[in-house]
Amino acid sequence: MTTTPTQAASLRGVTKTFGEGPTAVQAVRETDLTISPGELVVVLGQSGSGKTTLLNLVGGIEQPTSGELVVAGRRLGELDDRDLTEFRREHVGFVFQFFNLIPTLTARENVELVVELTGSKGADVDSVLAEVGLAERADHFPGTMSGGEQQRVAIARAVAKRPPLLLCDEPTGALDLETGRQVLGVLADLRASHDMTILMVTHNAVIGEMADRVLHMRSGEVVDDVLNPDPVAASRLEW
Numbered sequence: 576m577t578t579t580p581t582q583a584a585s586l587r588g589v590t591k592t593f594g595e596g597p598t599a600v601q602a603v604r605e606t607d608l609t610i611s612p613g614e615l616v617v618v619l620g621q622s623g624s625g626k627t628t629l630l631n632l633v634g635g636i637e638q639p640t641s642g643e644l645v646v647a648g649r650r651l652g653e654l655d656d657r658d659l660t661e662f663r664r665e666h667v668g669f670v671f672q673f674f675n676l677i678p679t680l681t682a683r684e685n686v687e688l689v690v691e692l693t694g695s696k697g698a699d700v701d702s703v704l705a706e707v708g709l710a711e712r713a714d715h716f717p718g719t720m721s722g723g724e725q726q727r728v729a730i731a732r733a734v735a736k737r738p739p740l741l742l743c744d745e746p747t748g749a750l751d752l753e754t755g756r757q758v759l760g761v762l763a764d765l766r767a768s769h770d771m772t773i774l775m776v777t778h779n780a781v782i783g784e785m786a787d788r789v790l791h792m793r794s795g796e797v798v799d800d801v802l803n804p805d806p807v808a809a810s811r812l813e814w
Contacts, residue, residue: 582645583740583772584610584633589642591628602628604795605642610774612739615766615806617783618776620792626776627744629792633774634667634742635659647739664693668733668771670762672745674725676717682728683713686735695736703731706768707761723754727761734765741766743775747782752814759785759809781814 591603603625620626631637644651647666690698704713707727747755783789784807791799
């Protein structure tokens with residue numbers, strides 16, 4: 576079922592349980608959350624706090640055990656595997672800590688492959704690579720690129736289809752400070768130029784300084800939801 580997408584994402588009483596019986600684990604517990612279109616929301620928490628599971632629920636990678644989850648107007652709990660695949664293809668881009676690029680393809684070819692697989696008509700791969708600062712590296716293979724450059728290829732791959740929602744899981748976790756700031760700056764610029772909503776999970780609390788909102792998770796629950804009245808530029812972050 577599709578509803579009018581007045582919010583980028585809405586969770587009402589969402590729970591995700593893995594396993595059954597006495598060994599069952601509630602990775603996300605009775606969570607209520609609304610994310611508005613165009614927001615940059617950072618989710619903080621220690622390993623095992625549930626932040627990655629929350630991200631996977633919003634992205635349609637995991638299905639909720641209970642509760643109502645609506646993303647981009649789609650009630651995800653009502654979708655079968657085929658519909659979830661379509662939802663992810665049309666509405667969501669993913670950026671992970673590890674770049675997962677195909678080493679035998681150039682930067683351009685890595686992005687072109689995803690464009691072809693998703694059927695993103697009219698996607699201008701060279702323009703997308705230029706947006707992430709890689710116009711002159713388009714014909715280079717991942718093995719000849721720095722970690723930051725590889726992550727920017729991964730970002731280009733995620734946004735080439737112009738998804739309204741971008742989900743980032745520790746996107747700077749494998750990068751040093753300066754490279755991490757560059758990658759975060761690219762994400763901020765893409766959000767501004769394409770009016771994307773970004774939900775980013777990280778263990779690095781400093782990154783929350785550039786967000787519109789910061790969520791803190793513990794034991795599967797959102798224990799704090801803080802508005803940031805004065806987000807800073809990625810270039811000013813220090814950790």
